[in-house]
Amino acid sequence: MSAMALPRFALDTDRRAIAGVCAGIARALGVDLTLVRLVFAVLGLAGGAGILLYLALWAYARARRIWLTVLLAFVSGALVLGAIGLSGSGILGIALVGVGLWLALRRGRSLRPDAPVSYWGLGLAAVGVAIAVPGGTPTLLAPAAVAAALVLLVGPWLWRLVLERDAERAARVRSDERSDVAARVHDSVLQTLALIQRHAQEPQRVSALARRQERELRGWLYGDLPHGNGASSLEAALSTTAADVEEVHGVRVELASAGDCPVDDGVEAVVLAAREAMTNAAKFAGVEEIDVYAEVTEDTVAVFVRDRGSGFDRAAVPGDRRGIVESIEGRLERVGGRATIASTPGEGTEVELRLPRSAS
Amino acid sequence: MKPRIVLVDDHTLFLAGVRAELGDSVEVVGTAGSVAEAVPLIKELDPDVVLLDVHLPDGGGDAVINAVAPDRPGVRFLALSVSDAAEDVIAVIRAGARGYVTKTISGEELAQAIERVRSGDAVFSPRLAGFALDAFRAGERVGGDAELNELTPREREVLQLIARGYMYKEIAARLHLSVKTVESHVSNVLRKLQLSTRHELTRWATQHRLV
Secondary structure, eight states: OOOOOOOOOOOOGGGOSSSSHHHHHHHHHTOOHHHHHHHHHHHHHTTTHHHHHHHHHHHHHHHOOHHHHHHHHHHHHHHHHHHTTOOHHHHHHHHHHHHHHHHHHHGGGSOOTTSOOOHHHHHHHHHHHHHHTTTTOOTTHHHHHHHHHHHHHHHHHHHHHHHHHHHHHHHHHHHHHHHHHHHHHIIIIIHHHHHHHHTTTOHHHHHHHHHHHHHHHHHHHHTOSOSSSOOOBHHHHHHHHHHHHHHHHOOEEEEEEEOOOBOOHHHHHHHHHHHHHHHHIIIIIOOSEEEEEEEEOSSEEEEEEEEOSOOOOGGGSOTTOHIIIIIIIIHHHHTTOEEEEEEETTTEEEEEEEEESTTO | OOOEEEEEOSOHHHHHHHHHHHGGGSEEEEEESSHHHHHHHHHHHOOSEEEEESEETTEEHHHHHHHHTTTOTTOEEEEEESOOOHHHHHHHHHHTOSEEEETTOOHHHHHHHHHHHHTTOOEEOHHHHHHHHHHHHHHHHHOOOHHHHOOOHHHHHHHHHHHTTOOHHHHHHHHTOOHHHHHHHHHHHHHHHHHOOOHHHHHHHHHHHHO
């Protein structure tokens, strides 16, 4: 834990009116300069205490004469107390309390919370209270002095607790993040690397694995894809689908998109139909690459699945092959969309899936 | 004559792979792994085409283009990346790259793309075409300087076909155009992407990432 930063006092000669004491205080405490000057002016009216205090601080800053400063400050404090009508013994008592507390905390030469407390100082402060209270001091003052003493003693300790708690929380957040990354890398990258080693002899499978991993990692890094299978947008869902097809069939799927939209029942049907189209292309077209393009406008969702493969003649496809009719055309019709399949033997196939957005 | 190219990429494995895949179709005159290395090298070698990674250890690919282009206006840049973050891609394109392809491209296609970039045409991968369509549409919704910020129906058609995976030749056949015309449409789109002063484009790209 780092030490508490105490305000450092030095003359501020850039903004000085006399010697820069007020400006220095304002800077050290981060308060308004005018306010500090006002306080000194008011104290100056209290039997000249403000002037003495000013001199005391000036002596401290210029000559580092600590005893002179303390002496002047005491006299100045006594003047203030006298000005508000305290008796001599009251002033003496309060002075003793002040010195005692100062001694109590001075051990370790600082107000750092972990510096040990001097019991001599505490004793002196207690004596001070004992003198001040019966000395005709206003009754409020004694409890106030005790309260001030408590604040001085307990305050730094509380402060330390708060700082420690913040540091702990930050450390916990960091370590949570680290374990999250570790878990993610373990579940994805390391698994994939292991798989790649096992399948080193099958270049297609290796490259499909690598591409899937790349897609996942990129999705995670750039936040394009939601984690896991709960795809929330058309693009994310198509991306997951494409990765699956790549992995299962060892093809490459190039996915491009313009616009995106949330997944509802209609869009889900489009994604499933696109998956069927990709699978067909991977299985029958004899190509290494499939292009998928998704376009979302205000009124339409359109997905194109294209390959440059062998193509087919629709009339020659046996009637018992349900893939196209059921999984693509039927699926789209049921949600109010339309599928168009254009294929030329020898040149390739393109499946176009269209869904009006109002219907979805 | 074979195009003289410089490869800028910090992944040495990938550099070696590209070199092997391109084989004899190009002359690789130099390679660099960072912005600091690439800038003086390109200025010195004055190659026809620079294949540029979008991400380098000490900056983006756009930093290389910005540093080189004023001194060597003849050098053409082709961005090559696995990065799909839209704003990164748009940044290199706006800096002046004449195209963007992904690293999964085959050697043969890459050689074609280099040739196309060398002759001053643009190369749009399906992905970039999708980005461009999306960006221009976002701009049209907001309105603005129509001349520069909108695509003509033909340009949009061409971009859509590129996004769907069609090659220039196939697009030309489908739209009954010449390949040259298709190329000039694509170059026009590139110019619009590069010249558009509209903030929308950048904003779109940033938003896109958050979708």
